[in-house]
Amino acid sequence: MPHDHAHGGAWPRPSDNYVPHVHGPDEPPHSHPDPGVDPHQPLAGGARALRVGIGGPVGSGKTALVAALCRALGTELRLAVVTNDIYTTEDADFLLRNGVLPAERIRAVETGCCPHTAIRDDISANLDAVEELEEALGPLDLVLVESGGDNLTATFSKGLIDRQIFVVDVAGGDKVPRKGGPGVTAADLLVINKTDLAPLVGADLSVMERDAKARRGDLPTVFLSLVEDRAAGPVAEWIRELVRL
Amino acid sequence: MSLATLLVLADGRLPAGGHAHSGGLEAQVAAGRVGDLDDLAGFLRGKLRTSGLVAAAFAAAACRRPGEWAALDDGIDARTPSPALRKASRAQGRALLRAGRAMWPLPSVGREAHQPTALGILARAGGLGPGEAAVAAAHGVITGAASAAVRLLGLDPYAVHGLIARLAPDCDRIATEAARRADEPVDDLPAAGAPLLDIGAEHHATWEVRLFAS
Amino acid sequence: MRAVARIVAEADGRGGTRLAVLRGESPLLPRRTGGRGGGGVTVHLVGGAAGPLRGDDLRVEVAVGAGARLTVRSVAAQLVLPGRAGLPASRLDIRAEVAGTLCWLPEPLIAAAGCDHVTNTRVDIAEGGVVLWREDLVCGRHAEPSGTVRLSTTIRYAGSTLYRHDLSVGPDGRSAAVLGDFRALGALIAVPGLAEGFAPTDRAAVMPLAGPGVLATAVGEDIREVRAVLDPLRAAERPDDARAADRPANATAAERPADARAAERQAETATCG
Numbered sequence: 001m002p003h004d005h006a007h008g009g010a011w012p013r014p015s016d017n018y019v020p021h022v023h024g025p026d027e028p029p030h031s032h033p034d035p036g037v038d039p040h041q042p043l044a045g046g047a048r049a050l051r052v053g054i055g056g057p058v059g060s061g062k063t064a065l066v067a068a069l070c071r072a073l074g075t076e077l078r079l080a081v082v083t084n085d086i087y088t089t090e091d092a093d094f095l096l097r098n099g100v101l102p103a104e105r106i107r108a109v110e111t112g113c114c115p116h117t118a119i120r121d122d123i124s125a126n127l128d129a130v131e132e133l134e135e136a137l138g139p140l141d142l143v144l145v146e147s148g149g150d151n152l153t154a155t156f157s158k159g160l161i162d163r164q165i166f167v168v169d170v171a172g173g174d175k176v177p178r179k180g181g182p183g184v185t186a187a188d189l190l191v192i193n194k195t196d197l198a199p200l201v202g203a204d205l206s207v208m209e210r211d212a213k214a215r216r217g218d219l220p221t222v223f224l225s226l227v228e229d230r231a232a233g234p235v236a237e238w239i240r241e242l243v244r245l
Numbered sequence: 246m247s248l249a250t251l252l253v254l255a256d257g258r259l260p261a262g263g264h265a266h267s268g269g270l271e272a273q274v275a276a277g278r279v280g281d282l283d284d285l286a287g288f289l290r291g292k293l294r295t296s297g298l299v300a301a302a303f304a305a306a307a308c309r310r311p312g313e314w315a316a317l318d319d320g321i322d323a324r325t326p327s328p329a330l331r332k333a334s335r336a337q338g339r340a341l342l343r344a345g346r347a348m349w350p351l352p353s354v355g356r357e358a359h360q361p362t363a364l365g366i367l368a369r370a371g372g373l374g375p376g377e378a379a380v381a382a383a384h385g386v387i388t389g390a391a392s393a394a395v396r397l398l399g400l401d402p403y404a405v406h407g408l409i410a411r412l413a414p415d416c417d418r419i420a421t422e423a424a425r426r427a428d429e430p431v432d433d434l435p436a437a438g439a440p441l442l443d444i445g446a447e448h449h450a451t452w453e454v455r456l457f458a459s
Numbered sequence: 460m461r462a463v464a465r466i467v468a469e470a471d472g473r474g475g476t477r478l479a480v481l482r483g484e485s486p487l488l489p490r491r492t493g494g495r496g497g498g499g500v501t502v503h504l505v506g507g508a509a510g511p512l513r514g515d516d517l518r519v520e521v522a523v524g525a526g527a528r529l530t531v532r533s534v535a536a537q538l539v540l541p542g543r544a545g546l547p548a549s550r551l552d553i554r555a556e557v558a559g560t561l562c563w564l565p566e567p568l569i570a571a572a573g574c575d576h577v578t579n580t581r582v583d584i585a586e587g588g589v590v591l592w593r594e595d596l597v598c599g600r601h602a603e604p605s606g607t608v609r610l611s612t613t614i615r616y617a618g619s620t621l622y623r624h625d626l627s628v629g630p631d632g633r634s635a636a637v638l639g640d641f642r643a644l645g646a647l648i649a650v651p652g653l654a655e656g657f658a659p660t661d662r663a664a665v666m667p668l669a670g671p672g673v674l675a676t677a678v679g680e681d682i683r684e685v686r687a688v689l690d691p692l693r694a695a696e697r698p699d700d701a702r703a704a705d706r707p708a709n710a711t712a713a714e715r716p717a718d719a720r721a722a723e724r725q726a727e728t729a730t731c732g
Contacts, residue, residue, distance in 0.1 A: 109265070109458075110455060110456065110457055111265055112265040112266065112267065112396065112456060112457045112458070113396040113457075114264055114265075114396070121258065121260060121264075122258075122260040122261070122262060122264050122265075122340075123260065124260055124261060124339075124343055125262050125265050125336070125340070127343065128262075128336065128339060128340065269636060272661065273635045273636070273639075275661070278635035278639045278640075284635060287632075287634045288635045289636075290632060291632065291635065291636035291637040292634070292636040294627075295636060295637060296636075319619070320620070320623070322668075322669035322670070323620045323621060323623040323668075324623050324624065325669070326622065326666045326676070327664070327666050328666060328667055331669060431620070432613060432620055432623060435625070436611070436624055437626075437627065438625060438626050439634075439636045439637045440637065440676050441636055441637060441638060441639055441641075441678065442636050443666065443674075443676060444659065444662065444676055444677075444678065445661065447659040447664035447665075447666055448660060448661050448664060450659075451658065451659055
């Protein structure tokens, strides 16, 4: 089907390497991520907090990233966190111990051994938690929903969050971006974490970057080492941009 | 009455929060009282004739008596001594109403309805009757816990579904009794208690590490 | 066998309690026991015959007026026996109306193999009344299967139903949802609450009811295990000063700050004789 990608619209601002183009009539039918069209519903402007999901495999550093974002954004944004770890209070305790967020700004949700169900198929417990936070704390700017550790296919429902971040780490192997899966291909931001470990585990960051680009088109990917950047600078900046919209 | 609508209401994939609740099973597994299929069969039979009968009767009554939802909710409170179970029931009621609002026009209800009350409200909104509300409630009581057993104990899912199939006639019988009594005064509605479910729910709520919300 | 016992306790106007009515018939014979100290009276139910047996129809009526304090106990366990086949289930109806303080602390009911019995309990508590209500059940004598017993309990406070609980036990249907392999069960309902609670275990819990009041439940291999958990529990005093009025009446001790508990202990006197 001939179609034109140069649709207008406020979102997103086309990236630097985006070139508007038109497909010819002989091309076979196909689909691919359309960089000119926002796949999301528009954000509810100011009516409620921006909800950002943070998913990724076990041990990739989701909770550490949430803690870093709380440190970076906690003073400038009205912020709350919902955590879905299989251990009811462990992640919440991590945030509390690190002194990054007071207890009343954190809710833990049990997922019945199915972390992906709680963020995708049946989001009711998470929605309840988000709404309880909004009711208890008054208007918020940002709610981070951290999924329990799952596999590469676990993504958030758009009924629960506005944007999602997928976190993988270099220690999981530099082939993870090539494997793809909905988390890697469709997340609004892919975070390749623990880059400080790359030399130790023999991971080639340039391979990961190239594969991520191939899988994700123009969707952004950032490299992160929370050892070197305790405030998760590029991720925090990405979120600031969203909140400003 | 639409059979397909009943299947929609009783579908385990209905996004109404059920997957995060084990129906009290996680506590009994941890206490060593449920470890295999026979134990699970006993657990489900006991649950069906106690909390299953109560849930079915209140779902049927809520379906039949739209003006009495608050009184029915008080009746469930009086039959649920465990605060953890009251909280779990209200959380599931809230989730069910959230799903229900997306499916049918629902009348305005307090957000904190108990699960059986909410189920009766949805059944009514979907054009179903008290008998269907009761059978959906009884079915949900056993399938929720059975699904949790598959996840918690690694039981053979075929064997567990064989058990659910064998319990189907019991489910029907409980639902029939529940629907027959749906017009009784609230104090006379079924009140079959299950002490280990109450104790287990309270103990479970104190655990540092748990996989299910209840 | 049909029998009715009636106990009416009233305030005597001098800070004590008098028994306005104390009558019964075999097998329900109430006897006043104990001293007269502490402002309350104690009555023991003395079994005048074996049973209950199938076909028996028994009724106990208790009324405690405002300002009166009554404790009811029994001298021995209530051993429910099979009786003649073909007769209807034995039946015990208990009706209590409480404006003062009632402690109902009978010995356990033992469901002997082959019995068929129903106990129906209804307690109406007026606003401000204090009740400690104990129900213990043993499923079968030593190493025998349980008989069939249905307990139906309704406790109302100030016109609303606070606690509604039925329990059925019988020879079949062991279930880890109901009693599992346990043979003994105890329940203690306290209105407005208990002086002290305990943290839940996988065999016992103290549960604040939705209305005012608390339920403590314990299961055990035998009744001694249940008693070890429930016997030490005491009713909270009805708050009668401003200091106590600002805490919820149904809060368990564990939920309240330590200083409130200490103040309460200080204020506490023995409610039940």
